[in-house]
Amino acid sequence: MSDRVILWTRVTPDLGNGEDVAVAVTVASDPAMQQIVATYAATATAAADYCVKVDASGLQADRWYYYQFAVANRTSAVGRTRTFPASDRFIDRARFAVVSCSNYPNGFFSVYRAVANHPDLDFVLHLGDYIYEYGAGEYGDFPDRDPLPAHEMVSLSDYRQRHAQYKTDQDLQAIHQQFPMIAVWDDHESSNDSYRDGAENHQPLTEGDWETRKQIAQQAYFEWLPIRPREPGNHSVIYRRFQFGDLLDLTMLDTRLEGRDEQLTIPADPARNDEDRHLISAEQMDFLLDSLSASTSQWRFIGQQVMFAQLNIAELPSLSEDQAQLRGNLSAINMDQWDGYAADRLKILNHIDDNNIDNVVILTGDIHTSWASEIYRNPGSLLGDLFDKPLAAELVTPAVTSPGFPEGAAEVAGVLIPVVNPHIRYVEAKSRGFILVDVDRQRTQGEFYYAQSIESFDLRGQIDTSKTKVVAVKSGDSRIVEDLPPSRPRTLRTAVFHPPVPNSDEVMS
Incomplete structure (x- = not known):
């Protein structure tokens, strides 16, 4: 609308x-x-x-x-x-920021300030982990940024207090003051590694019924975020669709709480290929596929929480074509991602391929690291699908504050992961930042910007320009093109900040 x-x-x-x-x-x-x-x-x-x-x-x-x-x-x-522009209006450009994973006790929200310093953005896309559920000292211990309440949030008052604390942060306020935000939850808005019927960090014997806690977390989220419910009073359904003129459609998914089966516990468990295992419900799957088919826009974006591209540590020859399409039948690492629900991913890719749907870009959060990948059904061999046209591209945003790989391991991962996974074109595994997405009729460009520091209050909002990475996908192709110049900002037609209001008593958030 x-x-x-x-x-x-x-x-x-x-x-x-x-x-x-x-x-x-x-x-x-x-x-x-x-x-x-x-x-x-x-x-x-x-x-x-x-x-x-x-x-x-x-x-x-x-x-x-x-x-x-x-x-x-x-x-x-x-x-x-x-x-937003009307869906039938010709639009030649859009610019927006993608953020995720802002843990208050891990440091200053310098990344939010850096986003606010780009005043020509059309909106901000938040892909989850807006808040974290942990108690003091459990996940981050930056001075003077202990979480409130001090214990893990479980009750409605706990979740409300944590949301309220986050909203006191000046850098987060700066984003909300300047831009509309499109947001979805991931797991930490409720509890770590949550799914439809439970969570890794939920203990029913001491923390009560999961369904009650999930509903409480969803209620607080809808209270404290500028999000429109699909149905009045319904705080459980968050997948929806946006249109920005005729330039782009954005389908937002809930890959966390709505239809997800419990995660497998063993990496590369062959059960991850089971067609009865689902990351999203049948209703949400139909919504996504219908949105992709019905779109008449130049670009089709999917905003969602967990990494879509395959992430393997090795590849073995497949025994059948079906196994080749599901791929990674032995070697996937993270069962919390789409790798743990391979049949659902294959259904989406088959739909894109069978219906000749092009210009699909997936935007992802969750894993505190930066990735740019080409999406194939079978990316495991340089002699396989990599000589074919990719079916989509994926950009994974780094975290606002949550930690990535440790020093040393991050650099090794950035070199080795693309060797084993040639469809992954870029990995940066430790720096905090955001993606600026610049879209026109010819290409979608993703610009990875990284904060100079999340530990220094005086350096809030400053970008480490030595780390900036720019990638793009061209219309009709979806291959990742690297090392392009950053896009030019728009010439602003609106003021950024308002002038002081005389005699105002600013008592509202």
Whole structure:
């Protein structure tokens, strides 16, 4: 929908008496909030943790807007957002950032600040692990950034408090203030290595029923993120589709909580090829395949959580064509990725191939490292599919703060992994950063930018230009082209930050 956008804030009541709070929302075409185009009324309630979401409708397509919340005589900071171009409109360019894996106790959110320093982006795509569930000292111990509450979050109040703590971070605030965000959860918004019926880091005897905890985590996520539910009050379904003019379609998946069977525990377990093992439900699979088939855009993006490309440590000859297509029948490493659900992946690739669907780019988070891969059914032999046209390309974003490979091992992995996996064209296994995706009619370009530091407050937002990596896929091809120049920023037509608002009492998030 190109005539609306979700606006979000959180009100902090003066008194903790549980009473509702009336909130006024103003939308304007200028940062000084003088050229008002719409007003809305909302109510902050204790039942929603005083989070406020307004589905601001009736706006013009493909426009930047400014918005502000008010309670009585108190006003929030001014935010900036935009509507998408109508699906039938010719669009020649889009620019957006892809981020993932922001663990508060691991360091400053320097990467978020670096994204905010690119004011010409159309939106930010967050692919999960927006928060982490662990207690203090369990996963990261950066000074003065202990998680709240100090214990692992289990209850609704725990999840709400952790979300609230993250929203106090100035660098995360800068992203939300400037750009609309398209977001999905991964595992840590609930618990590590979660799936439909449980999680590695959930102990029913001490932490209660998993279904209850999952629903609590989903409720808090929908309260604290600017996301529109597919159905009113339904906090369990997060897969959906966006259209940015006729340039790109973006299908967002839930590869974590909606339909995933439990992960296998043994790497290369042949059961991963079982057609009865699923990463997403049949309903979600149909949604994805229908979205790919129905798309008339120049590019088809899939935003999802776990690595799609095969990641093997060795390859053995396959005994049959079916095994060749499933591939990695003995040698895959990570069963939490699509490698652990090979039949589902093959179904998607067969659909792309059988229907001659081109220009498919998969965007992924989760593994705290950077990857650019060509997607084949059988990438295991240089004499096999690698002489054929790739069916898609995948870009995996590095983490905001969560750790990758240790020093030394990261450099070795970056050299050896592409040798065993020739379809993987780029690996950077330790640096924190983001991908800037620049799309036009001829190519999709992925620019991997890395933070100078997540330990220094003064270096927040600064890029280590010596590490920047640029790759691209050309329209109609999907092969990875490396070492191109970075794209040129747009000439801005909107202001980035609003001027100070006289006599404002900024009590809202």
